[in-house]
Amino acid sequence: MKRKNTFSAALANFLTPTFSETVMGSFNIVTSNPPYIAWKEWKELPRSVSEYEDPRALFSGPSGLEFYEAVAHFVGCEGVVSPDGVVALEVGRGQARVVEELIRSTGRFRHTEIWMDPWGVERTVIGRT
Numbered sequence: 398m399k400r401k402n403t404f405s406a407a408l409a410n411f412l413t414p415t416f417s418e419t420v421m422g423s424f425n426i427v428t429s430n431p432p433y434i435a436w437k438e439w440k441e442l443p444r445s446v447s448e449y450e451d452p453r454a455l456f457s458g459p460s461g462l463e464f465y466e467a468v469a470h471f472v473g474c475e476g477v478v479s480p481d482g483v484v485a486l487e488v489g490r491g492q493a494r495v496v497e498e499l500i501r502s503t504g505r506f507r508h509t510e511i512w513m514d515p516w517g518v519e520r521t522v523i524g525r526t
């Protein structure tokens with residue numbers, strides 16, 4: 398049987414209590430570039446960012462990890478990520494190891510890795526089921 402390639406996008410907020418009921422099904426790929434800047438880092442941002450970017454796209458909450466915790470909870474649920482699935486998350490500076498551990502702690506991913514950006518910063522966490 399030939400598999401048909403399909404793509405399905407879902408607009409939903411990982412932080413809402415009803416998120417897992419909003420997004421149903423099994424996914425081959427779950428990817429996110431969530432807000433990841435902690436509130437305390439506001440003063441450290443370059444003006445080119447703080448004065449022109451939408452704060453809702455930047456700030457995650459007090460720790461900067463709130464979205465990752467919610468994503469880990471979601472992908473850790475039975476049947477959400479397919480048996481050959483991948484989760485790929487962009488992370489902020491200094492967050493990769495913590496986010497990788499969040500993904501590992503779900504018990505759903507047999508392999509995780511961290512990818513560097515072109516400037517040598519740990520920027521993406523990958524988990525494979």
